[in-house]
Amino acid sequence: MKQVRPKKNLGQHFLTDLGIAKRIADTVDACPDLPVLEVGPGMGVMTQYLVEKPRPLKVVEIDRESVAYLNEHFPKLRENILGEDFLRMDLTKVFDGKQFVLTGNYPYDISSQIFFKMLDNRNLIPCCTGMIQREVALRMASEPGNKAYGILSVLTQAWYDVDYLFTVDETVFNPPPKVKSAVIRMTRNSVEHLGCDEQLFKRVVKTVFNQRRKMLRVSLRQLLPNLSTIDSPLTQHEMMTKRPEQLTIPQFVELTNLVEKELCVRTQ
Template sequence: MKAVKPKKKLGQHFLTDLDIARRIANTVDTCPDLPILEIGPGMGVLTQFLVEKQRQLKVVEIDSESVAYLNERFPRLSDNIIGADFLKMNLANVFQGQPFVLTGNYPYDISSQIFFKMLDNKELIPCCTGMIQREVAQRMAAQPGSKAYGILSVLMQAWYEVEYLFTVGEHVFNPPPKVKSAVIRLTRNATINLGCDWLLFRRLVKTVFGQRRKMLRVSLRQIFPSPPNDDFYQHPFMILRPEQLSIQQFVELTNIVEQQLKTQ
């Protein structure tokens, strides 16, 4: 089989360390009874260990050259190799509506989009593992008060327990990326109802972290079609910056903003 040449336009960095690949594959054991969907298998360095799990496995790969390679290397997976763009897929159709584990060596340039899509399909994905850029992993796992705490931290932790598992250096990839990587695991928490309007919550979080150095009384103005009443700005949250709020406080703030919006 002819090796696939990594394509810069697709952000491909093929993992070459088999021990790390095996460790990543083993992270899916947290959800042992569910099928697995791997994103961006490339030449199958992670796939070769996932097929040993004796679980239903599908892989989705946008690169046609990699798809051809995978079909040749893993003939028993031929019916489960999907040549498509994950971001455009209807995930409810992947396993006929059955929940599944998401994993992969995720392309750095679309990793955040992958996780936002996962949030939109959170009832289908109780567990997600894989490797991403270390900086993104740190943001996802960050706690209130830290510089890394932001949009990804709040939105992901609202629905998932986030574990930063281990760091991976640059030298185990072809070609080596310019940044370090990290392996993470996300497991759905017990939250069924967030306690506020999810769409408004998401909009609010993105809005205030878009001006993270400003107090909430300033950044929140963008949400309202007309200025809120004076009482709104008397709330103790208004003199805080977004990184100072916990997820539960963001829920409370969302409900306060929703009530104010109803008066306009």
């Protein structure tokens, strides 16, 4: 069977450097003994190294041409090649409710959506590794006070320890992307509960970062109209003069609790 043609509408950039492919595949060894789910295997450049590991492996691929290629070249994996859309999958059914490692050379245009799905299934995924756009990797690993620190940084680091492993040059892909890539590893931390309403936490984080150049006393008006006209523990808090990139995750938790109290007062 001829090689698969990269499809622009699927954001496909096939890795051609076998050394890098093996390095990425080996990142799953940080969580030994767990089964592995690879997203977007394409022609199996990483799969060929993952399948050698002594653990269950499944791959999910939305591209029918790639699925046919994988079925032909990886006959032992045939029953574990899932021709589905990862974003629509019920991850509890992949390994019968068991935990697994998520990995892949993730399509740039949906990488953030993939990680948000990971966060929604964090109890199933204690470890996630793979390659993404370098800019996104820097955001995910960024600390407070940096320009890259944002929504993805806070929501990911609330539940995972993020390690930026190495940068990958654009010349090792077909076709070459216009940006550099990076390999990251996310390992589930010990946090079981944030100590606040988790849905409101996400709303607060997204709201203030959508106006990241403004102080919180301004950006929070999206959630709390007329905020500047009231006197409350929230409006008097020192955080109100800060911008969102200056807040740590514990401070976002504290802010969420203050916002929740203010919302409760307004509904009474």
